[in-house]
Amino acid sequence: MSEHVHNRLAVVRAERKVSRQALAEAVGAHYQTIGYIERGQYNPSLDLALRIAAYFRLPVEALFSLEPFRPLTDEVYGTGGAGTARTTGRTTT
């Protein structure tokens, strides 16, 4: 049972300028664990996922998903432009 959970943690963390160490300390995890989550090598528990989401004040589904995320630019500016070939079945509302 190793369902792959996709996440946007690296993108959000970089956008908010939060280091792995700072995030790890805030959510009670080891900084390596944050790195492994970002690389898709570890799926966080619901508890940890919720704590990470709460830290960024985002809904958990904004950070974690069972389906691949669309590029953020697609979600913000819409699809159809150049470089948006990586569209998936995930829809936004």
Next chain:
Amino acid sequence: MTTSTSTSAGPGPEPLAPATRYDRWLFKTMNDARTKRYHATRAARRRIVLAHMATTAVGLAAMVGAFVRASPWLLAALPVALLAWVPLTGFLNSMTRGLLELRVRVLDERQVAERGEVHARAHRAVSWVLTAALLGFYVAWLAGASVADLAVPLAAAGLLVWALHRLLPLWIAALRVRDEPEDDEVEALPAT
């Protein structure tokens, strides 16, 4: 410093005692970044594990040899082996970030799960070694060997199983370590 919480479904985790000053010191020691470069790659980690196995074998051989030959002089190899064994053990603990040395209350959920996996694998391996040793001694007894004949093999097997019981989890944990995540670009950014 991390705080561990259970990931299982159910009524929730048992509250853990807060980290002590010793816990914090050990956590800091085990996460000392100065040794990172010595075990940054998988190849380097394997070399350290193999070197640790070799020095352990030398130490055990010295102890068994001293027992077999009833000569304490062979024990002189023990401190020599220890001179290499102690820093190598430090490297193993460093590369696993103290996975087996730190108390559960300072590990996070991934580390707790990893520790369980490492102990399960080591337990399985040691169980097979114990079974093989018992079968071997049983066969030797059926073949007519006396207890006196088996004294040295018994001592050696006992020492080997004891060493495996103590060290196999550390070796397995070290071999399962993955490369560190790449450098954190956020740390290099100026604060805004």
